[in-house]
Amino acid sequence: MLHVFGHTNPDTDAITAALVYANLLNRQGVEAQAFRLGELNFETQFVLKALELEAPPLLSALQAGTEVALVDHNESAQSTANLSELSVKRVVDHHKLGDLTTANPPYLRFEPVGCTGTILLKLHREANLSVEAGDAKLMLSAILSDTLHFRSPTTTQDDRDAVDFLAPIAGIQNVEEYALAMFAAKSDLGDTPAETLLKMDYKVFPFGDPTRPQEWGLGVIETTNPGYVFGRQAELLAAMDKAKAEDGLAGVLLSVVDILNETNRTLVLSATEEKVLHEAFGAVTQDHVADLGNRISRKKQLVPTLEKYFTPPA
Amino acid sequence: MLHVFGHTNPDTDAITAALVYANLLNRQGVEAQAFRLGELNFETQFVLKALELEAPPLLSALQAGTEVALVDHNESAQSTANLSELSVKRVVDHHKLGDLTTANPPYLRFEPVGCTGTILLKLHREANLSVEAGDAKLMLSAILSDTLHFRSPTTTQDDRDAVDFLAPIAGIQNVEEYALAMFAAKSDLGDTPAETLLKMDYKVFPFGDPTRPQEWGLGVIETTNPGYVFGRQAELLAAMDKAKAEDGLAGVLLSVVDILNETNRTLVLSATEEKVLHEAFGAVTQDHVADLGNRISRKKQLVPTLEKYFTPPA
Numbered sequence: 001m002l003h004v005f006g007h008t009n010p011d012t013d014a015i016t017a018a019l020v021y022a023n024l025l026n027r028q029g030v031e032a033q034a035f036r037l038g039e040l041n042f043e044t045q046f047v048l049k050a051l052e053l054e055a056p057p058l059l060s061a062l063q064a065g066t067e068v069a070l071v072d073h074n075e076s077a078q079s080t081a082n083l084s085e086l087s088v089k090r091v092v093d094h095h096k097l098g099d100l101t102t103a104n105p106p107y108l109r110f111e112p113v114g115c116t117g118t119i120l121l122k123l124h125r126e127a128n129l130s131v132e133a134g135d136a137k138l139m140l141s142a143i144l145s146d147t148l149h150f151r152s153p154t155t156t157q158d159d160r161d162a163v164d165f166l167a168p169i170a171g172i173q174n175v176e177e178y179a180l181a182m183f184a185a186k187s188d189l190g191d192t193p194a195e196t197l198l199k200m201d202y203k204v205f206p207f208g209d210p211t212r213p214q215e216w217g218l219g220v221i222e223t224t225n226p227g228y229v230f231g232r233q234a235e236l237l238a239a240m241d242k243a244k245a246e247d248g249l250a251g252v253l254l255s256v257v258d259i260l261n262e263t264n265r266t267l268v269l270s271a272t273e274e275k276v277l278h279e280a281f282g283a284v285t286q287d288h289v290a291d292l293g294n295r296i297s298r299k300k301q302l303v304p305t306l307e308k309y310f311t312p313p314a
Numbered sequence: 315m316l317h318v319f320g321h322t323n324p325d326t327d328a329i330t331a332a333l334v335y336a337n338l339l340n341r342q343g344v345e346a347q348a349f350r351l352g353e354l355n356f357e358t359q360f361v362l363k364a365l366e367l368e369a370p371p372l373l374s375a376l377q378a379g380t381e382v383a384l385v386d387h388n389e390s391a392q393s394t395a396n397l398s399e400l401s402v403k404r405v406v407d408h409h410k411l412g413d414l415t416t417a418n419p420p421y422l423r424f425e426p427v428g429c430t431g432t433i434l435l436k437l438h439r440e441a442n443l444s445v446e447a448g449d450a451k452l453m454l455s456a457i458l459s460d461t462l463h464f465r466s467p468t469t470t471q472d473d474r475d476a477v478d479f480l481a482p483i484a485g486i487q488n489v490e491e492y493a494l495a496m497f498a499a500k501s502d503l504g505d506t507p508a509e510t511l512l513k514m515d516y517k518v519f520p521f522g523d524p525t526r527p528q529e530w531g532l533g534v535i536e537t538t539n540p541g542y543v544f545g546r547q548a549e550l551l552a553a554m555d556k557a558k559a560e561d562g563l564a565g566v567l568l569s570v571v572d573i574l575n576e577t578n579r580t581l582v583l584s585a586t587e588e589k590v591l592h593e594a595f596g597a598v599t600q601d602h603v604a605d606l607g608n609r610i611s612r613k614k615q616l617v618p619t620l621e622k623y624f625t626p627p628a
Contacts, residue, residue, distance in 0.1 A: 094419050095419055096415070096416045096417060096418050096419050096420070097414060097415050097420060097422065098415060099415065100411060101411050101412060101413065101524075102410045102411045103410060104410050104426065104618065105410050105424065105425070105427075105613070106410070106411060107424060107425055108411065108422045108423065108424035109423060110419065110420055110422035110423075111421055112418065112419040112420065112421060113419075122440075126440045210415075211525070299419070304417060304418060307417060
């Protein structure tokens with residue numbers, strides 16, 4: 001039985017892609033089950049609740065050699081702890097290719113699109129399989145989430161076409177309204193502990209020389225209510241400080257992305273992070289906040305610049 | 315313009331996949347040109363001659379950052395020298411995933427099938443593009459070549475289905491007859507220098523600890539006339555000895571695969587190779603020849619066993 005899962009600190013794409021891909025594989029005669037590598041965020045909870053779906057079970061430690069399918073990630077730093085001991089049979093992803101290797105020829109499907117859901121829809125259509133209504137809503141939700149309803153520069157025409165195709169199957173008349181409801185659910189952070197806020201959409205990236213990389217933790221909070229987040233700035237900086245020490249990181253950043261105004265103001269822990277943001281992006285930090293302008297995509301506008309900054313010239 | 319190429323020491327799949335994929339990309343509006351990383355073997359020459367096609371040009375050194383598409387390989391040891399400096403945009407392959415990484419999300423299409431040509435046919439069908447007659451013959455030739463006309467254990471139902479689909483488009487009435495003609499052309503080695511015979515279908519694999527791998531050169535001669543090859547055994551062993559020294563390899567093997575009888579008798583250079591073949595496969599070497607039985611697939615029956623043999627237990 002193939003274990004299908006997305007990255008740690010799962011977002012809506014990581015969870016829904018696992019559910020949809022496991023279902024697709026089962027329909028194609030490949031026994032598969034979806035799992036998650038962490039707690040659901042409020043947006044994903046909203047999406048699953050509307051469909052009366054249970055969250056996939058939390059993945060427990062897998063025995064070496066267990067056959068797995070990765071969705072929405074491929075780097076070991078974002079996956080289950082012993083990924084290198086597992087047998088990766090399949091990957092469906094839309095991120096850069098990291099440190100993954102396989103012992104045997106795998107099935108890989110990567111496309112430079114905004115969302116794994118967009119690729120999963122293609123897999124249905126290529127297999128001449130109808131899209132089930134629930135799966136349609138899961139894929140559509142993931143695409144709206146990952147692309148911030150087409151605001152993110154990661155958006156491609158394929159993502160727009162996928163939403164156009166999926167909306168009627170999912171029974172969604174007004175996509176804009178549905179996206180705003182999703183984003184409102186995501187922004188309703190209530191009394192979530194600061195540690196949870198930091199790690200909600202958080203990935204560790206190894207930068208620089210692969211033989212001795214320096215690891216940076218990059219968190220993002222996408223919200224329609226940035227004022228709420230900055231109201232908890234002191235707590236969040238303390239959580240960042242703790243994460244940096246506990247995980248032995250070289251730096252930690254938390255980008256607060258204002259979805260509706262498409263801006264990124266990033267929390268900056270110390271002079272180390274301030275120096276890097278200044279040298280890599282020309283960003284000025286004031287009172288622990290750096291203005292990163294309209295760089296709202298970690299994948300497209302933050303990580304490549306940082307990668308380049310940390311990579312020594314050949 | 316995307317540079318499209320297969321592995322060094324190109325076989326029929328490496329050459330035809332570059333030609334077919336470049337044509338497909340151009341038809342889809344992506345400017346692309348096919349290249350090769352070495353001289354054509356006699357089988358590939360036979361295939362191109364029947365179609366009155368020129369070989370793709372030899373790839374010259376590419377500037378850092380040049381955009382490339384890899385077909386039929388992904389490991390740097392089998393690619394152009396400065397692959398790590400190039401921008402890999404696309405890979406279509408059916409081998410295990412090696413040391414490839416990318417700076418940005420790529421287009422990747424890997425499937426565990428017998429031949430890249432089988433995947434390229436799927437790409438045509440998924441894009442609702444007709445298959446041109448010449449491309450049909452190129453893909454069909456590659457599938458027959460890589461699977462030894464379905465004799466290799468790497469063969470899948472997808473490969474058989476692809477040949478059934480392509481044969482009428484390619485205008486080939488008798489697939490068996492065409493395959494035998496291809497294999498005869500491949501086996502007509504004439505006065506080819508021993509160095510060329512060794513390197514005709516030759517790949518270097520890093521085994522063991524990735525931080526300090528030991529590199530093995532694994533050559534294969536697939537032939538309907540093994541007697542010819544063993545008649546040149548002394549010359550071939552000398553060529554293997556030279557390659558081992560020049561490339562600083564830990565070991566060199568040359569498997570002589572009798573296509574029609576589906577057997578593998580492998581030339582063994584020294585006690586080092588003899589020991590490994592004995593411990594990994596239980597094979598007995600006599601007069602520099604080890605009987606590897608029906609292990610006719612380097613990819614499926616030699617490399618995984620050697621990989622396991624050289625990997626220290628976790």
